[in-house]
Amino acid sequence: MARIAGIAGMTTPEEESLVSTMLDKSAHRGTHHRKTINSPGIIMQAGWNEVESQPIPRSLMDQAVWDGLSVPIPSSASLAAQKTPFALAAMTADGLLLARDRIGVKPLYYGPCSVGMAFASEVKSLLPATRQIHELPTGKMLLAGRTINIHYEPSIQILPHEDVANTANGLRLRLEQAIARCVQQDEMGSWLSGGLDSSAIAALARPFVRRFHSFVSGVDGAEDLIYGRQMAEYLGTEHHELKVTQTDMLDALPDVIYHLESFDALLVRSSVTNYLTAKMASNYVESVFSGEGGDELFAGYEYIKSLPEDQIQGELLEIIHRLHNTALQRVDRCSQAHGLTAFIPFLDPDVLDYALAIPVRYKLFRDTQPPVEKWILRKAVEDVLPASVLWRPKSKFWQGAGVVDLMEQYAEQNISDADFKRERNLSNGWKLNSKEEFMYFRIFLDHFGELENLDWMGRTKGAPVT
Structure with missing residues (x-):
């Protein structure tokens, strides 16, 4: 499966419609297949293309949605042994479980909403439900409000002096x-x-x-x-x-x-x-x-x-x-x-x-x-x-x-020094590194509006500052 979205909290027709809207925001991730899980307290949907189709145990099909090539079993031991990347949302006896692979090849975001908690594969899919965005940490499982390690970084044993x-x-x-x-x-x-x-x-x-x-x-x-x-x-x-x-x-x-x-x-x-x-x-x-x-x-x-x-x-x-x-x-x-x-x-x-x-x-x-x-x-x-x-x-x-x-030259030619100086400092304390970045930020605002929390967004290490 390639795109997932859901809400844990209430399962009214309004929430199901909202989850459908959320999933539609990432329709580009997969359109060949689609499924809905509607159970007391949680609504989840997924869509995927043929390349990610595989035989799925019936009990898991009715319990979980995920992004990834292989079927992730919702237990910490099974997820730790998973050989292919995944992002998983599953119903458990303790409530909604969210989990993500060790390196973060597959994306997963979540945030509080009016009826509980929402999750989705992409930020744009979360925005219909919440503007408080969090990225699920890599190699972690979120269950009943607790973040649990799936992967413990092993102490690295350097290979012996082989040729x-x-x-x-x-x-x-x-x-x-x-x-x-x-x-x-x-x-x-x-x-x-x-x-x-x-x-x-x-x-x-x-x-x-x-x-x-x-x-x-x-x-x-x-x-x-x-x-x-x-x-x-x-x-x-x-x-x-x-x-x-x-x-x-x-x-x-x-x-x-x-x-x-x-x-x-x-x-x-x-x-x-x-x-x-x-x-x-x-x-x-x-x-x-x-x-x-x-x-x-x-x-x-x-x-x-x-x-x-x-x-x-x-x-x-x-x-x-x-x-x-x-x-x-x-x-x-x-x-x-x-x-x-x-x-x-x-x-x-x-x-x-x-x-x-x-x-x-x-x-x-x-x-x-x-x-x-x-x-x-x-x-x-x-x-x-x-x-x-x-x-x-x-x-x-x-x-x-x-x-x-x-791109750098185009930004230098089309963004004034005055505009850059006036607007390069963001409300969350970040400082835009260059006119090129300012140009991209303006486009970002057009799409998503101003978000108070940007902690989920990565920043390239060692980016040049002008």
Whole structure:
């Protein structure tokens, strides 16, 4: 199931109508199937597409709604062992249970309403019932007003001093298993920028899928178009390119911000081409693979090279736990805006646990100059990628697509210094970082109005301030 909504408290016809309105706000997430659970004290609805259909125990069908590929059993032990991402709402003897996967791949929000508590997959779906929005914490279960841990972050046991080949082989095996868990159809796709992460996932997924599509977008002459095309030819995919202009991106901005539910400048900037790519992909497939998570697991960001080695593991854990309302929100909203399901093998629990146990020296390899980021991942896939892609330096999402300056320049030209100075301080204490962010904030206000609480919204770490 891909979209859920509900109200716990009263079950009058008015509440059922309100829940239907809430669910309709996220109709883009899935329209092939729909169900309603109306029981004393709770009304829940769900909608989903064919790719997320599976046999469901009758008792669970009448008890729960969820977003995710596999059926989540509403118990802490079962949810802790779940291999695929989920967001769950279920009726229990103790009342409404809400739960979310360990990393937050699947979204879930809740808030108090006039008759009790409302919940939904997206913020826009909650607003008909409440303007007091809260994000359900990742790896947590909310039951009878108590927040309960589903996942306890294990103490990380760094792998013993195995040779590089064994470590790389262990990573490769877990990635292939994660990809196999995602394959539901014989026709699927992959976002393919020609960077290491997307190329690695596409190359490993290719043997599992009979008819494999690849998708990329960028401005004319962008690196992603060039490398994506090269990688598609190497893998023999049915490749689709979208060349975008500044006008295309500006035209898409209102829709992007509506679906993304954020005005964070770097997040919006990286979402524009992602949104347009997903729109193109939805014309060909129902599901795609994403390379999201590779930078966080394998020290892919440039600034990490300046950190002392003994600080890198802690930094990687921190940025992994920030993904739920930043990069993962981009992947979810940009794909689901077009009814597309995105799979993220790098964040499979088995891959995640294994990657966190790999010594830092294998992730950021300092025996060469300059140091090589994601070195162990490169070793794990060196037999399935061409050298030009295998050793391609990291580009940020919007840089590879050629977007880096276009949105910033447009904002500088169209927003006055006086307006920015007067309105950059928000009522909740936040300060808008740039004119670009101010431009996005104005669009956000047009869609959602002013919300007192924005704690559910992520802010990109290290965003530049002007």
